[in-house]
Each structure stands twice: as C-alpha cells, then as structure tokens.
Amino acid sequence: MSTNDDDPSRPLLRKLSRLNSLGSADEAALRALPFSTSSVKAGQFLVREGDTPDTCSLLLTGYACRHKETSAGGRQIVSFHMSGDTVDLQHLFIRTADHNVETITEARIATVPIKPLRDLAQKRPNIGEALWRDTLVDASIFREWVLNVGRRSAKSRIAHMLCEFALRREAAGLGPPERFDFPMTQSQIGDATGLTSVHVNRMLQELGDEGVIARSKREVEIIDWRRMRQIADFDQAYLHAAA
Amino acid sequence: MSTNDDDPSRPLLRKLSRLNSLGSADEAALRALPFSTSSVKAGQFLVREGDTPDTCSLLLTGYACRHKETSAGGRQIVSFHMSGDTVDLQHLFIRTADHNVETITEARIATVPIKPLRDLAQKRPNIGEALWRDTLVDASIFREWVLNVGRRSAKSRIAHMLCEFALRREAAGLGPPERFDFPMTQSQIGDATGLTSVHVNRMLQELGDEGVIARSKREVEIIDWRRMRQIADFDQAYLHAAA
DNA sequence: CGTAGGTTTGACTGATCTCAAGTTTGGTGG
DNA sequence: CCACCAAACTTGAGATCAGTCAAACCTACG
Helix, strand or coil: CHHHHHCCHHHHEEEEEEHCCCCHHHHHHCCCCCCCCEEECCCCCECCCCCCEEEEEEEEEEEEEEEECCCCCCEEEEEECCCCCCCHHHHHHHCCCCCCCCCCCCCCEEEHHHHHHHHHHHHHHHHHHHHHHHHHHHHHHHHHHHHHHHHHCCHHHHHHHHHHHHHHHHCCCCCCCCCECCCCCCCHHHHCCCCCCCHHHHHHHHHHCCCCCCECEEEEEEECHHHHHHHHHHHHHHHHCCC | CCHHHHHHHHHHHHHHHHHHHCEEEEEEHCCCCCEEEEEEEECEECCCCCCCCCEEEEEEECCEEEEEEECCEEEEEEEEEEECCEECCHHCCCCCCEEEEEECEEEEEEEEEHHHHHHHHHHHHHHHHHHHHHHHHHHHHHHHHHHHHHHHHHHHHHHHHHHHHHHHHHHCCCCCCCEEEEECCCCHHHHHHHHHHHHHHHHHHHHHHCCCEEEEEEEECCCCHHHHHHCCCCCHHHCCCCC
C-alpha cells in the first residue's frame, strides 16, 4: 500500500525522536510495524464516540481534530492534530472511545493494529516511553485548554489557539510560524474556544485591525509575535518541547 | 514512618486493580516500593508549576486539586483528587511541572521516588499498563472538562462537577454518592468551572430551590439523581469505569 | 451560473461578571 | 464559655461580554 514518499514511519520517527532518544534498533522496529495507509476526505470520522477501535491512527498529511458534544448539541473541539500526530493513542489501553476524531482537511493516515504496537511499547522501553510521554503531553495540552476556555477572554482564547497551532506546525516540520495555511473555519475555531462563529469573526477582525495578524482566504500571518503572545497569554512550556 | 492503618499501598492497590488485573507478584512489588508518608495541612502546595519533581505523590486521605493560572491572575482548577489518586504521575516522564498541585483539606500523602516507580512500570507490565491507563483516564477527564467549561451553562457545569465528584468518591471507597462531605469552597467550585464564586452561589441556590440537591455546611445531598444527571448532562462513560 | 458553505454585518438580548455591602460560620485565645 | 476575627457565604444593583437571530455577501466548485 505504502509508496516511498508516504512512508508512514517518517513522520512518526520525527515525532517520537522529539519525545525520547531512540536507538537504531528502535527505529528499525518502528519501521517494521504493519502500517496500512489510506486517504480520507475532509469531514470524515476516523473514530466515533462509543467505538471500540482495534487500531491506532497516525496522521501523515492534512489536519484533524478530536471533539465531543453535549446532549443539547453543543460541540467542543478538544484538540487539533497534524502530520506526525498519533490521533488516538489512548486506545492502546482504553477500550471505548470517549470522543470523536474527524478530519478537517483531506488527509493521509496510517493505521496500525493495537496489538503489535502494544507489544512494541513493551519490548522496546524507549519506544514505550516515547509513546507514553506523547499521551502525557497530550494531557498537558488538554489542561491548558481547560484554562484557555475557562479563564481567558474571547480574543485571548483565539490568539492562544493560533499561537499553539503555529508552533506545533513548525515543530512538525510544516513551515515557519509567521505565516501559514490555516485549515479551520471560523465555526471550528469557535468550537475549539467555546465561542460562536459570529464572535470569532469579530475578534479576528479586531486582531486584524490592531495589526497583530493578517488574514487572506485560508491563510494567517502573524505580524506582531510579541503582542500576539501577550494577548494570548501564551507560554509554550505546556507543550513540553514537543513543539 | 508508615503505621498499619495508613499503609500507602492499600489505596494504591485498590485503584490500580480497577485499572488492570494484577497478580500477587505485582501486588508484592507495589507493596515493596519505598514510600514515605507525611501529613500536610490544607492549602499546601505539593508541586508548583516550574518544579522538576523527582518523586510522585499518592493521596491517602483528604482532597487535593491541580490548577494553573493566567498571567492576569485568573485561576483554573483542572482536576480534583481523592484517596488513591496519583496526583502527579505525569512526572514519571515529564520533567517540568506545567501546573500546581495543592491540598484542599488536610491530607496524608505517600511519596515514591520516580526511579523505582519507573523501573517497576517497566519490569512489571501489568503495573506499567495500569499506571499508563491511569494517566489516560486522567486525560479523558480533562477532555470532558474542556467540554464542560466550553459548552455548558453555569448550572450544568456545577451539576456536572458534583456528579463526577460523587461517583469518583464512591469508587474510591469513600461512601455513597447520595450524600457526602463536600470539601470545596464556592470560590474553588468557581475556579473549577470557570465561573465567579458569586454566580456559583446563585446556581447552587437554584439547584436547592428546585429540590435537586440539599446543602448544609460542608455537606451535599443529591436528592434527585435523575434530574441531576439531566441538568448536568452527565454520562459517566468518560470515567472509563475508573469511577 | 447556481448552489452550499463560509464570512460578515447589524440590532437586540441575556447570562454572567463586577462591585459593594451585609451575614453567617468556624476557629482561636482569653 | 465567650468575644473576636478571618474566611466563607449571601444579596442587590448595574455593567458588559458574548450570544441570538436574521439578512446579505462571498467564493469555490460542480
């Protein structure tokens, strides 16, 4: 299935190497995992709440998010994902999905059955540690999001989200943080920040009017990083150098 | 240090057994960990943001919370903890603390150096799996909190928090969920739900007026679980039977 | 070109915050 | 046992940030 230029192990190695130092035997073992790659369109669910997946997915290209809903239909995005991210690693040890995973853009993903991945994590402690640490960094990001949504103003929340996205993109090797393609709709930004799309629109305009960012179509430029960080109340420590 | 009736391994075994099935060798290994127990007053910090702890703490009795702050001083509690909870297990693999851990009541805690705990997690896969799963359930709770704070009404948020607290208390063996000692101040409830203490007060009164809960001093009774769940939009699936 | 999804704008509403003043509670020392 | 104090809780009035509803405008794409 996998062609040369979409070797699933490349982005995975890139990511895990940032989380723990791996030996060449570790790398070989990762490359030997039985990945199968596939393309998915934007808006496809990779996992649905209540599923009991027996594979884990790795995002090769494109963007995805995880989200859950209130019974009243309120939708909350709890994280964004990009190249190299293991989008549902928790299913290694948790049977039932407690949230959805959905692509935001079209994407290529690699899936691995849980069993060999689990075995690998056990047999090769360096890999196990990297994977565990990956889930811990995830958790740290969730904590920051609780703070973001709970205690920051609308403008600050949106700015914070943009800062995180920019830095994680850079760390994933997708380009500089000053200017980038921004795949989300304003309604998705709202779902991530606990706001309505209408208010997101107004806040983005204010950030533009203040000369902090510039937008064109689906592109964002961060013009003034200093003020951006300040408005966002952004301190990247919570990313634990995973970005 | 440890006397018989505050053997640190008891609540830990209780907790980990719910997360994975452990053999007697696993249990023995856990009991052999070099715990040291101590008492701490209410309001003490066990970990501060920026610390690089070399021990992990286990809560034996009492209550604690984890919280972080915006630079404007807004405080957000990101989780509550009780007997049996490993309050900072992420430091097994993450060097720098990204949030504070603080006692809410006086408490007894057991601490273990990271090194032997890490070794144990590796040498005894059942234990490693239980610990990893513990951090994954933590992460699931954070996700639910993002949803709670991001998309539910004030009353619903508070009700949700009470439901979670009641069930986790029960699972920890601290008594029935219908009526319990509630250790938090209204200001702490506000910090956990992203509200002000004034508004928390008004919402608690409404819940009381509607006959859903009753309060006396530091005690809460949940009179009508059905309506409570409904108001809270509460579905315990996200606790993954760890409660 | 027609259509659907996304963005923008305006007018109005309302949930929650702010500020400020009481009141109650629980603990402490005399 | 009482007097006092600080912390927690309660109440009210007014302000505000963000939501709602509704319409118009863009833009990508079949």
